[in-house]
Amino acid sequence: MPVPLRPLLACLLATLPWPSLAGEVPDPLALAQLDGFALGVEAAGKFSGVVLVANGDTVLFEKAYGLRDENGDAPLQAGDRLNFASAGKMFTSVAVLQQVAAGKLGLDSPVGQVLKDYPNRAFADGVTVRQLLTHSAGAGDIEELFGATHSAERARLRTLADMIALHGGRAPEFTPGTQQKYGNYGYIVLGRMVEVLSGQDFESYIRQHVLAPAGMTRTGFVDCSDPAPDLAAGYVEVDGKRVRNCATLPARGFSAGGEVGTARDLLRFVQALNAGKLLPPALLAEATRTQREFMGLGFFATGYGEGVPERDFRWGHGGSADGICTDVRHYPRTGETVVVLSNKDAPACYAVSNLLHAQWKGP
Structure with missing residues (x-):
């Protein structure tokens, strides 16, 4: 019987002799403790996946845990591909910001400037790109894409x-810009705007203008049922039985997330952004600055506020769905990048990704 997660985490955290780290690089003991923590959560039946830690461009730790498929016996490998869930929204954000950089779009342009035949005029005329990126447009969700009954x-x-044909007739849930409510539909609208502006379908655009320049050769749009041996399988319980999560999720990734790839490729994505390969540096700085609550322009931008050390600020994105948990975080002050991909339900992957930063004694 699986061990309850919270008591296990509390026990592990209470017994770890946290070391004092010199400089900005964790010592071998700190990384060994991270490994032990992940092994403990794996033993509880709550985690399987890949953990990667980098300092700048240097990978300090990379290891896989658990099984590629819970109904098989093949162990996960560090180079296996896992579903990114909503972390894939960062690719959509970059695609949109590339249109801004090219002068085809403004952050405060309304939806209707691009989608001229958008059905609901209150949405078309009143919702802006910035509001969609920050989940403050009142765009809502698209429930028909999730669950066994759909x-x-x-x-x-x-x-x-x-x-958009299905939900384009509805008005915003609230006056755009007055609230923040996370959802997927706004990123469908953003993805469609990229298609119209670029003249390419969304998948082709992302492959050509995001993945290729970043060197992400093992990331892309893959059918959930693809039998490739390096694809990790996630599971969900439906009617009392454990089945593949293909039964409850979109068949393949789209502009709200769901691409599949490797932890190394996500590190390459962070590196490409920092190197100016995907966006102009000034626009990246604006995108990863906190715009509202926990959001930048399509990136989580959090760990800030009165009394919070500057070193704790991070940008990136998390994601979760049935049989998927993903966390990508970059700490600009310390230079650390942490990527955790899992084919188990949240929240265990977040506990793993949280662990090391507390010890990372950057300036």
Whole structure:
């Protein structure tokens, strides 16, 4: 029987002899403790996946835990591909910001400037790109893409245009810009705007303008049922049985997330952003600055506020769905990047990704 997660985490945290680290690089003992912590959560049946820690461009730690498929016996490998869930929204954000950098779009441009035939005029005229990126547009969600009871709807919703045709008639949930509510539909709208502005379908655009320049050769859009041996499988309980999460999730990634790839590729994404390969540095700085609550322009930008050390600020994105937990975080002050990909439910992957930064004694 699996061990309850919270008591296990508390026990592990209470017994770890936290070391004092010199400079900005964790010593071998700190990394060994991270390894032990991940092994403990794995033993509790709450975690399997890949953990990567880098300092700048140098990978300090990379290891896989658990099984590639809980119904098999093949162990996960560090180079295996896992589902990114909502962490894939960062690719959409970059695609949109590339349109801004090219002068095709402004952050405060309304949706209707690009999607001229958008059905609901209050949404088209009142919702801006900035509000969509920060989840403050009142765009809502698209429930038909998730859950075992929506398989027929998912089969019909093949394109971003299909999804907008389904929900484009509804008005914003609240006056745009007055609240923040996380959801997926706004990123469908953003993805469709990229298609119209670029003249490419969303997948082609991301492959050509985000993944390729970043050197992310093992990341892309893959059917959930693809039998490739390096794809990790996630599971969910439906009607009392454990089944593949393909039964409750979109068949492949789209502009709200769900691409698959490796931890190394996500590190390459962070490196490419920092090197100016995907966005102009000034625009990246604006995108990863806290705009509202926990959000930058499509990136989580959190760990800030009165009394919070500057070293704790980070940008990136997390994600979770049935049989998926993802956390990508970059701490600019210390130079650390932490990537945790899991084919188990949240929240265990977040506990793993949280662990090391507390010891990372950067300036």
